[in-house]
Amino acid sequence: MRSIARITVEVDPAVPYSLLAFYLNFYLSDLPLTSRPSLNDARSLPEKRGVRNVRIGNAHLLQEAD
Numbered sequence: 191m192r193s194i195a196r197i198t199v200e201v202d203p204a205v206p207y208s209l210l211a212f213y214l215n216f217y218l219s220d221l222p223l224t225s226r227p228s229l230n231d232a233r234s235l236p237e238k239r240g241v242r243n244v245r246i247g248n249a250h251l252l253q254e255a256d
Contacts, residue, residue: 195236207236207244211251226252 198205209232211224229246236244246252 191232191235192239195239195241198236199240203240203242205241205243207241208247209233209244210247211249213248213251224252 195207198207209229211229212221213223214221226249229252233244233246
């Protein structure tokens with residue numbers, strides 16, 4: 191993510207940058223769903239690097255923290 195954020199800022203800091211929650215399907219069913227706090231942490235990394243258009247997609251799939 192650091193590299194992608196760095197390249198995005200070099201090209202244009204306003205380029206849309208989307209983060210998607212992991213949702214299990216037929217494969218990888220033993221992995222946990224993405225929690226809202228972990229995706230918010232992931233969102234802060236590109237923002238700190240200067241990306242201005244960071245969005246969280248499919249937020250309805252996020253698992254609330256226990």
